[in-house]
Amino acid sequence: xxxxxxxxxxxxxxxxxxxxxxxxxxxxxxxxxxxxxxxxxxxxxxxxxxxxxxxxxxxxxxxxxxxxxxxxxxxxxxxxxxxxxxxxxxxxxxxxxxxxxxxxxxxxxxxxxxxxxxxxxxxxxxxxxxxxxxxxxxxxxxxxxxxxxxxxxxxxxxxxxxxxxxxxxxxxxxxxxxxxxxxxxxxxxxxxxxxxxxxxxxxxxxxxxxxxxxxxxxxxxxxxxxxxxxxxxxxxxxxxxxxxxxxxxxxxxxxxxxxxxxxxxxxxxxxxxxxxxxxxxxxxxxxxxxxxxxxxxxxxxxxxxxxxxxxxxxxxxxxxxxxxxxxxxxxxxxxxxxxxxxxxxxxxxxxxxxxxxxxxxxxxxxxxxxxxxxxxxxxxxxxxxxxxxxxxxxxxxxxxxxxxxxxxxxxxxxxxxxxxxxxxxxxxxxxxxxxxxxxxxxxxxxxxxxxxxxxxxx
Amino acid sequence: xxxxxxxxxxxxxxxxxxxxxxxxxxxxxxxxxxxxxxxxxxxxxxxxxxxxxxxxxxxxxxxxxxxxxxxxxxxxxxxxxxxxxxxxxxxxxxxxxxxxxxxxxxxxxxxxxxxxxxxxxxxxxxxxxxxxxxxxxxxxxxxxxxxxxxxxxxxxxxxxxxxxxxxxxxxxxxxxxxxxxxxxxxxxxxxxxxxxxxxxxxxxxxxxxxxxxxxxxxxxxxxx
Numbered sequence: 217x218x219x220x221x222x223x224x225x226x227x228x229x230x231x232x233x234x235x236x237x238x239x240x241x242x243x244x245x246x247x248x249x250x251x252x253x254x255x256x257x258x259x260x261x262x263x264x265x266x267x268x269x270x271x272x273x274x275x276x277x278x279x280x281x282x283x284x285x286x287x288x289x290x291x292x293x294x295x296x297x298x299x300x301x302x303x304x305x306x307x308x309x310x311x312x313x314x315x316x317x318x319x320x321x322x323x324x325x326x327x328x329x330x331x332x333x334x335x336x337x338x339x340x341x342x343x344x345x346x347x348x349x350x351x352x353x354x355x356x357x358x359x360x361x362x363x364x365x366x367x368x369x370x371x372x373x374x375x376x377x378x379x380x381x382x383x384x385x386x387x388x389x390x391x392x393x394x395x396x397x398x399x400x401x402x403x404x405x406x407x408x409x410x411x412x413x414x415x416x417x418x419x420x421x422x423x424x425x426x427x428x429x430x431x432x433x434x435x436x437x438x439x440x441x442x443x444x445x446x447x448x449x450x451x452x453x454x455x456x457x458x459x460x461x462x463x464x465x466x467x468x469x470x471x472x473x474x475x476x477x478x479x480x481x482x483x484x485x486x487x488x489x490x491x492x493x494x495x496x497x498x499x500x501x502x503x504x505x506x507x508x509x510x511x512x513x514x515x516x517x518x519x520x521x522x523x524x525x526x527x528x529x530x531x532x533x534x535x536x537x538x539x540x541x542x543x544x545x546x547x548x549x550x551x552x553x554x555x556x557x558x559x560x561x562x563x564x565x566x567x568x569x570x571x572x573x574x575x576x577x578x579x580x581x582x583x584x585x586x587x588x589x590x591x592x593x594x595x596x597x598x599x600x601x602x603x604x605x606x607x608x609x610x611x612x613x614x615x616x617x618x619x620x621x622x623x624x625x626x627x628x629x630x631x632x633x634x635x636x637x638x639x640x641x642x643x644x645x646x647x648x649x650x651x652x653x654x655x656x657x658x659x660x661x662x663x664x665x666x667x668x669x670x671x672x673x674x
Numbered sequence: 675x676x677x678x679x680x681x682x683x684x685x686x687x688x689x690x691x692x693x694x695x696x697x698x699x700x701x702x703x704x705x706x707x708x709x710x711x712x713x714x715x716x717x718x719x720x721x722x723x724x725x726x727x728x729x730x731x732x733x734x735x736x737x738x739x740x741x742x743x744x745x746x747x748x749x750x751x752x753x754x755x756x757x758x759x760x761x762x763x764x765x766x767x768x769x770x771x772x773x774x775x776x777x778x779x780x781x782x783x784x785x786x787x788x789x790x791x792x793x794x795x796x797x798x799x800x801x802x803x804x805x806x807x808x809x810x811x812x813x814x815x816x817x818x819x820x821x822x823x824x825x826x827x828x829x830x831x832x833x834x835x836x837x838x839x840x841x842x843x844x845x846x847x848x849x850x851x852x853x854x855x856x857x858x859x860x861x862x863x864x865x866x867x868x869x870x871x872x873x874x875x876x877x878x879x880x881x882x883x884x885x886x887x888x889x890x891x892x893x894x895x896x897x898x
Contacts, residue, residue, distance in 0.1 A: 540853060547866035578857075
């Protein structure tokens with residue numbers, strides 16, 4: 217691949233799937249962050265007020281002891297409690313009325329009542345553990361002495377750290393999963409897009425039969441691929457058709473052109489009088505006319521297949537049209553000793569192009585008249601079938617061999633036995649093009665004896 | 675008749691002009707749409723023959739512009755083959771008839787003659803050619819006081835021929851006017867109907883009225 221194309225890694229990173237995965241991971245991390253922040257703040261506040269309540273109740277309890285047992289009793293109690301740490305490290309300070317420390321494991325300080333936060337100088341403790349940050353509850357006792365009960369912030373810090381750790385783990389894992397998953401999905405996506413790209417290059421290089429593989433999961437890409445494959449199929453059909461038509465035209469026009477040339481050459485070499493020249497010109501004109509007719513039919517088919525006429529569609533009274541066609545062909549049928557029967561339902565309206573529909577029915581009638589022996593019956597029928605309509609042209613002639621039925625609607629296709637009769641082999645191709653334009657499906661039915669061509673709307 | 679021919683292909687123009695002059699018509703030629711419009715609106719013509727594809731101004735625009743400026747001269751469009759919608763477009767633009775190229779000269783001549791404005795037939799209720807009479811109201815056909823029974827399509831053919839009595843009517847013109855078929859059926863629909871019509875109106879009478887013009891079409895005319 218040329219340098220103009222970004223690397224595969226970059227393409228995966230840029231892929232929509234990868235970006236989507238990252239976007240969702242980001243959203244998740246953000247919402248988790250908000251959740252953790254709330255938990256953090258709430259838990260911290262709850263723990264702090266819990267701590268303060270514990271300290272307050274401890275202080276009041278000790279004040280009660282002071283009232284009942286005096287300062288000495290209180291000092292003994294405090295000493296006991298200092299040695300008996302049931303609820304984590306609790307610090308005590310009891311200062312006498314003059315400010316001297318009576319008992320305690322905190323340095324003396326100016327007495328402050330209520331909740332106080334202060335720092336303790338702890339050179340031996342690790343920093344950041346919170347052991348130097350104390351919260352205390354101060355109480356001035358009746359005799360003027362000061363009691364302080366305090367607790368360090370280590371439990372609070374532990375809890376906060378746990379919350380932050382949990383957040384980092386959860387967020388990190390989410391991001392990791394998102395990047396990994398996004399990468400997988402993205403590379404899968406890029407791989408499938410690459411397959412489509414490879415196939416289209418193969419087609420551009422001439423391999424028209426190449427198709428994009430489907431995974432079979434029927435996801436959006438599969439559906440897209442199905443659509444693309446169907447389009448490729450249609451394009452191939454059209455190109456095959458075009459190729460076929462080109463070679464058919466070349467082949468089928470060579471014969472009449474050759475004849476035309478022969479006639480003119482013959483006239484140049486051998487004609488000796490005006491009568492002979494006139495006859496030769498006459499024959500040449502007839503030959504040229506039949507060539508022009510073939511061209512005109514081909515152009516018409518091409519135009520109809522391009523669907524250009526649909527804009528000119530109007531409501532066509534098919535019943536009246538078919539009756540008029542029946543009347544138009546009646547004398548011709550009589551002259552060729554055919555029985556032309558009509559069975560036409562009233563008031564059948566079809567949205568379409570009147571000219572083209574007339575040509576379609578006429579071609580079918582002409583076909584039936586020209587390919588059945590004298591004495592045969594040709595039937596022209598129009599009927600409604602359910603919500604749709606059916607146009608039928610049938611005969612009791614020799615029919616068409618099963619094997620050739622699919623091909624009779626192809627351009628220039630002629631049954632072997634018809635090779636000798638006049639005709640371009642385009643009549644039924646035109647019929648097919650017109651039927652398709654009008655959304656009519658064509659089918660051939662074996663009538664033993666005979667054949668029915670039925671154009672039916674859905 | 676004085677006819678304006680607007681056609682850019684010199685060979686086609688010469689072929690048409692030569693043929694029409696041989697039949698006693700006076701032809702002016704223009705090889706582009708602008709000159710054509712100038713002549714069509716400035717001079718008096720009996721018929722305009724206008725090609726669809728023209729340099730400087732296409733045939734459709736020419737006829738539209740001529741009609742807008744009040745020119746009512748009948749116009750015949752020449753179109754290339756295969757254009758299925760051409761006819762409708764041409765008629766919508768204000769043309770009176772159209773002919774698909776390539777065409778037989780006899781076809782062009784017949785159509786030009788049919789288009790030329792003739793004094794309007796005074797509000798008549800019947801058409802007469804010789805001793806043949808078609809009552810337009812009752813749709814009865816009589817020849818020499820003898821009633822002739824005709825089928826619907828035969829009657830339509832007869833009416834068209836009688837309206838253009840003395841003029842050549844081509845097979846294609848009949849297909850278009852009687853059946854509204856603007857394509858060419860392989861079967862000789864017209865011939866078979868004409869032969870039946872002829873059997874009904876001419877058989878048993880001394881002088882035939884309906885004549886076949888070889889290589890061109892049919893004409894109905896009173897015996898000399």
